[in-house]
Amino acid sequence: xxxxxxxxxxxxxxxxxxxxxxxxxxxxxxxxxxxxxxxxxxxxxxxxxxxxxxxxxxxxxxxxxxxxxxxxxxxxxxxxxxxxxxxxxxxxxxxxxxxxxxxxxxxxxxxxxxxxxxxxxxxxxxxxxxxxxxxxxxxxxxxxxxxxxxxxxxxxxxxxxxxxxxxxxxxxxxxxxxxxxxxxxxxxxxxxxxxxxxxxxxxxxxxxxxxxxxxxxxxxxxxxxxxxxxxxxxxxxxxxxxxxxxxxxxxxxxxxxxxxxxxxxxxxxxxxxxxxxxxxxxxxxxxxxxxxxxxxxxxxxxxxxxxxxxxxxxxxxxxxxxxxxxxxxxxxxxxxxxxxxxxxxxxxxxxxxxxxxxxxxxxxxxxxxxxxxxxxxxxxxxxxxxxxxxxxxxxxxxxxxxxxxxxxxxxxxxxxxxxxxxxxxxxxxxxxxxxxxxxxxxxxxxxxxxxxxxxxxxxxxxxxxxxxxxxxxxxxxxxxxxxxxxxxxxxxxx
Amino acid sequence: xxxxxxxxxxxxxxxxxxxxxxxxxxxxxxxxxxxxxxxxxxxxxxxxxxxxxxxxxxxxxxxxxxxxxxxxxxxxxxxxxxxxxxxxxxxxxxxxxxxx
Numbered sequence: 303x304x305x306x307x308x309x310x311x312x313x314x315x316x317x318x319x320x321x322x323x324x325x326x327x328x329x330x331x332x333x334x335x336x337x338x339x340x341x342x343x344x345x346x347x348x349x350x351x352x353x354x355x356x357x358x359x360x361x362x363x364x365x366x367x368x369x370x371x372x373x374x375x376x377x378x379x380x381x382x383x384x385x386x387x388x389x390x391x392x393x394x395x396x397x398x399x400x401x402x403x404x405x406x407x408x409x410x411x412x413x414x415x416x417x418x419x420x421x422x423x424x425x426x427x428x429x430x431x432x433x434x435x436x437x438x439x440x441x442x443x444x445x446x447x448x449x450x451x452x453x454x455x456x457x458x459x460x461x462x463x464x465x466x467x468x469x470x471x472x473x474x475x476x477x478x479x480x481x482x483x484x485x486x487x488x489x490x491x492x493x494x495x496x497x498x499x500x501x502x503x504x505x506x507x508x509x510x511x512x513x514x515x516x517x518x519x520x521x522x523x524x525x526x527x528x529x530x531x532x533x534x535x536x537x538x539x540x541x542x543x544x545x546x547x548x549x550x551x552x553x554x555x556x557x558x559x560x561x562x563x564x565x566x567x568x569x570x571x572x573x574x575x576x577x578x579x580x581x582x583x584x585x586x587x588x589x590x591x592x593x594x595x596x597x598x599x600x601x602x603x604x605x606x607x608x609x610x611x612x613x614x615x616x617x618x619x620x621x622x623x624x625x626x627x628x629x630x631x632x633x634x635x636x637x638x639x640x641x642x643x644x645x646x647x648x649x650x651x652x653x654x655x656x657x658x659x660x661x662x663x664x665x666x667x668x669x670x671x672x673x674x675x676x677x678x679x680x681x682x683x684x685x686x687x688x689x690x691x692x693x694x695x696x697x698x699x700x701x702x703x704x705x706x707x708x709x710x711x712x713x714x715x716x717x718x719x720x721x722x723x724x725x726x727x728x729x730x731x732x733x734x735x736x737x738x739x740x741x742x743x744x745x746x747x748x749x750x751x752x753x754x755x756x757x758x759x760x761x762x763x764x765x766x767x768x769x770x771x772x773x774x775x776x777x778x779x780x781x782x783x784x785x786x787x788x789x790x791x792x793x794x795x796x
Numbered sequence: 797x798x799x800x801x802x803x804x805x806x807x808x809x810x811x812x813x814x815x816x817x818x819x820x821x822x823x824x825x826x827x828x829x830x831x832x833x834x835x836x837x838x839x840x841x842x843x844x845x846x847x848x849x850x851x852x853x854x855x856x857x858x859x860x861x862x863x864x865x866x867x868x869x870x871x872x873x874x875x876x877x878x879x880x881x882x883x884x885x886x887x888x889x890x891x892x893x894x895x896x
Contacts, residue, residue: 433857440864447871454878461891463875468827468888471868472818475834478861479811482841482854486804489849491857537894 308377309358310428313351313385314421320347321417328410337409341400344413348393348420355385359782367788369564370494374431383635383786384427384560387642391553392420394761398650399545401657401755406543412452416549419445423553427560432481432491435561439477442557443470443525446550450542462541469534473524480517487511497568515569515577522566525558527611528618529588536595539607544656547603548649551610552642559617559638563631563788571625571790581622582720589615589727597734602655602662605738606648609688609731613641616727619720620703624790626713629706632787637699639783640769644687644696647765651681654758664738668746674754678742680762685735687769690728694773698780700728803844810837824876824886828869835865 304311324340358364359382367380375381395416403409422442429435447470451463485491487510488499500511523531539547570577592612599605620634654677655670656662671678687696707721772779810833817830839858846854876886883890 433853433860436857437860437864440868444867444871447875451875451878457882458893460875460879460882461893464824464879464888464891465894467872467875468824468831471828471831471872472834474864474868475814475831475838478835479838479841481857482807482838482845485842485854485857486845489845491853541894 304373304375304377307363309355309364309382309385310375310377310425312354313389313424316347316351316354317417317421317424320344321414321421324410324414324417328408337403338400340410340413341396341403344396344417345393347417348389348396352386352389352393355382355389358382367786369430369568369788370492370497371430372492372494374434375425375428376430377428379786380563380635380788381424381428381560383639383783384556385424387556387639388420388423388427388553391549391556391642391646392416394552394646394650394765395545395549397757397761398548398653399543400757402543402545402653406453412449415445415449419449419549420553423557426557430493430564432484432493432496432565435493435564436474436478436481439557439561440474442554443474446470446546446554449546449549450538452543452546456541458541459543460541462538465534466538466542469524469531473521473531476517476524477521480514480521483510483514483517487514493564493568496565500569515566518565518569519562519580522558522562523584526555526562526614526618527588528584528614529591529611530584532588532592532611535611536604536607539610540601540604540662544603544653545650547607548646548653551607551649552646555610555614556638556642559621559634562621563634567621567624567631567790578622578625578714579716581618582716585615585618585622585720586723587615588612588618589723593727593730593734596731599734600664602664602667602738603649603652605664605734606645606652609734610645612727612731613637613645613688616700616703616724617641619707619724622720623706623710623714623717626710626717627706628789629702629709631790632783633699633702633706635787636702636780636783637696639779640687640695640699643765643768644684647762647769648681648684648688650758650761651677651684654755654762657755657758658752664741667738667741669742669749671743673749673752675751676759676762677754680766682739682742683766683769685738687773689732689735691732692773693770695769695776695779697773698776700724800844800848803840807837807841807844810834810840822887822889824879824888825873827888828872828876832865832869835861 364382365378368376368378419442422438425438429438447467450466451460453459484496488496527535589612592608596605596608617634617637620630624630687694690696690700704721704724707717710717814830814834818827821827839861842854842858
């Protein structure tokens with residue numbers, strides 16, 4: 303039985319109360335503007351939530367990564383890692399929206415939707431029951447549809463929202479169909495019992511079990527942006543309000559990975575099937591197509607959208623080799639945490655550029671290094687961290703991912719090829735990251751420095767400290783990730 | 797048990813119709829219908845399986861899923877109303893400002 307002070311329930315109470323109260327306050331106060339008032343409330347709620355997660359970890363009230371539970375949610379370290387990553391991104395988004403939302407109406411609704419979507423993401427990571435997972439998944443998705451289309455007068459924002467909505471609704475329809483099959487086959491919606499039911503399934507029903515796992519991969523794959531399901535992603539990221547892009551790329555994508563690890567990776571181990579090869583092929587396709595498409599882009603947001611597709615591929619390497627190497631999931635979780643900060647930071651930097659200069663075309667970024675020095679420096683650092691340049695934080699997680707692929711090579715002949723593909727793709731990605739850097743620092747005549755938004759600078763400096771600090775001294779994060787990684791073995795039983 | 801097969805067959809047929817509709821139609825509202833058909837195929841599955849199991853978890857999940865689908869459709873239709881005010885039509889083939 304879950305205690306009332308357990309992390310997910312407290313986060314839900316804090317963010318839910320504030321999220322519901324914000325629009326009510328705005329109706330009672332009867333004013334349109336005062337963006338800062340609501341931003342500060344949302345910021346405080348998120349800080350308190352992060353503080354509570356940290357407090358629970360420090361007091362050792364958190365169970366080691368459990369994965370299964372009798373209840374619908376479990377307060378374990380695995381969920382805690384995702385909760386921290388998502389709350390950090392939500393914090394970045396809230397702070398990054400501060401200047402952006404000055405120009406737009408109804409800030410109270412905007413911040414309230416960010417908080418509600420954050421509850422959904424956090425609960426996806428904590429849930430151990432398919433019903434809870436589905437409800438949390440929708441709680442995450444529905445507010446983000448509205449947030450993407452938040453700028454009603456802007457056709458591209460609306461178009462982005464329509465595309466995102468169609469694919470998102472299809473993904474939840476496929477997930478609920480997969481859940482219905484899993485429920486019919488095993489007679490339960492608890493993930494532990496479903497996995498146990500799969501392991502004792504009648505062989506004649508095995509194709510249906512495969513179909514249900516395939517539907518989960520497709521459904522979660524839409525949100526993660528894996529390659530056959532990625533078409534909506536660049537359009538949506540480009541058209542969405544710039545801070546919301548950070549929320550989509552860095553947080554909702556991670557919720558997809560949390561759900562995948564809870565269901566598919568374990569299902570894969572129990573069903574004794576060669577899902578690893580399928581996931582490996584998807585991983586290589588995802589990163590290659592993502593990086594090649596990114597090189598051809600002329601728009602910075604779109605380029606980073608494709609790069610975020612590529613990163614889903616890197617993370618998937620760890621999931622694919624998870625049954626054969628203990629490092630696999632650890633590397634994936636580490637990269638998920640790092641990628642949340644790196645991508646969040648990169649997209650908030652873009653939000654800063656959009657807010658002050660209103661450009662996203664790469665040719666127009668010339669001389670940005672002098673016009674907005676702090677934002678440009680932070681963007682460069684996040685790009686190099688994404689490419690995996692030492693000594694930034696992204697290097698260690700990529701090292702661990704590729705190392706896990708090599709480690710699995712002893713039992714899986716094709717696993718080292720995943721590492722090779724990953725390294726080649728990282729080199730490829732450095733090409734276009736380097737190109738952006740060249741445009742910003744070495745081209746264009748000297749222009750006057752413009753005033754950078756203070757809120758954006760705060761985000762940039764915080765995340766730069768994270769990336770450089772944990773790049774030079776990665777020990778604490780590595781230990782934390784190791785604590786949060788579930789142990790997978792083939793005799794796994796709930 | 798033979799009744800269960802009937803329900804499942806209907807559900808699979810509905811899934812097929814839904815996917816066909818999504819692949820062929822280019823009208824946003826029709827595509828929304830197609831997605832709803834897939835969700836209802838899943839609901840039919842859940843209720844039918846729940847009927848043959850000793851507990852009512854399936855029916856409960858079906859109720860949740862109906863409520864959530866309603867919320868989703870509300871958001872989708874409001875998005876399409878905003879789009880209709882700008883484009884005066886709901887054909888997704890016309891929404892092509894984003895590409896690259």
